[in-house]
Amino acid sequence: MKILILNESRHTGLHAHTEKRCAVSPSTVSKLVRKGLVVFIEKGAGLLSHYNDSEFESAGATLIDTADEIASEIDVLACVNAPNKLMVSTLPAHTVVIGHLDPFFQKSLVNQFAESNITALSVEMIPRSSRAQKMDALSSQASLAGYVMVMKAASRLPSILPMMMTPSGTIKPAKVFVIGAGVAGLQAIATAKRLGANVLAYDTRPVVAEQVESLGGKFLNVDIGETGQTKDGYAKELTDEQKAILAEAQKEAIQSSDIVITTAQLFGRKPPLLISKDTLSTMKPGSVVVDMAALSGGNVEGSSPGETVKINDVCVIGTGNWSEEVSRAATDMYANNIYNLLDEFIKDDPPAFQLSFDDDILAASVITHDGKVTNQLLIKSYEGA
Template structure:
């Protein structure tokens, strides 16, 4: 079975779907690995590194994709690329299925078995395949580093002959994987950190990292079976914004991480709240690709509003492409290994399996995931 890995063509994408370390593991299973020339240059891997690991380096992208049994990508393919895939091929990528109905229909029409890595369930068995968690952790780290670079202040308290420098105040909205990593990173840099989440259950985790947990009564909240925060009502969002306004106004840096998978991100920071912040403050919006938590945020731009910088970098994990690629590649390799048939030396998709039932969205010419079928 041939596994092909093309270069990413999405603007600004620096990650790659497979690194040499994992090429060797898949070759050991019996897979034939083909990679497009230049695949790993943005994350520190040369063509020779892939060759040494056992992969064949190809220069004809179209021919490679047309002949492949399995295609590994980070970002979703274009419609033209889908039409060039052979029927029965397996595509594994971040497909953004709820926002890509035309793509999903095209994959089904082409009889491609498409695995959406965002749809991997949050279960103990699937933990090693959980791309959302691995990339969110890096996004949380990168968000703090980006904020530090945009701020005119240093993070830690310093006692100097010229006087005492107070630590910066960082407010993190959302204490999921990204938020918790942002808290940990900001604390390591010496900041005074506060955090809020609609799920009271995360208070202990926030405190264990040395941050103060902000309590705002928005009524009954909770989390999904997968551990994600449930969407708030409009009234609850209003209460949340009111409770956060004072803290945002006092903070030097605000990082928003609130996303609801398959839906537009909720707006948490309004224009009025931004106007109340101090000139020189920095806001980093991790949800910009799904609409943004900050009113007026622009994808892939840093804009300034009355002295407040609003950072809308779309792919923060791409700011650390070496480790982001390593982690994504590990997640994908774990999935392939889990469902690899050693006798036939091929990927075997059993849609009765709990993991595949969740993440396989098209198969045998149909949209097989009920949630995606309803959305498209």
């Protein structure tokens, strides 16, 4: 069984940025080789995550100059991001493609997978269940994003996060407000608290209040009526009336904060607008806002995808690709997610990927198979588009 790992800094695919992460680490290559897989890696695949070719070679991988050398012979293509259409066209039928495929917004690519008779597995679709935790790449990368966003904000703030008492006077701790207490938000809360800030957080799911408080943060209670979460643990979309009530309730918290971090994203849909320019104008000069969702539509009015901008002397960070800022840690975590997925479903001797739609993980995450789109959520989304 042959698996191909791309040097994704060469393959921009659907995204214009240069990818710094890799789908394997030397450690996971060793484990894949022990399972009987032949691992082909494009030269330079790990350089931006600070792994040299020699480390992969020592782990048992076969280095190749370009993916074209082996693409027509492989069984599995493991990626961080979706491969570009040219790469897909070189893959043999029945290849298993695994990665962040962004399927709700990449209909033409998904259709190409189906037409090419490729089995595409989108890691974003892996369910949030106990059994799937070790494969949940969305959560592993979001956790790193929460850490990175706090560090970026701290580096831009013209003050410090912890209280400091000196003979020259006392500096009060910074106030950090985190909107959204999912995986990224909780890590942002924990990181800001460890750095000594006073942390306030809000989420539309009251059930997470206990998690926020367990990390040392305070939870902002706002009565906007019935909210809750989906079966996969995502926040449900609010009505326009609920959004208006929430915006007004959060305004005071935003005004008094030194740092605001927004992490609200809706699975398969455009993220909600949480902070208007009018609200930004009420913040203290030098305040910092980090918009986690800037690349996909933005939580903050005026945030610029991939950039840091000033709005009324407030620094608004929308650079995105957060986990890549710590590319080695991100690679290690993602590589483990991919290994655990393969380890779960590659069986027998010689090894082969065992596909069963009776398995809840595969039923949720496999989006194309046997010449058609198989995921019902995607099918409904495409029909309604």
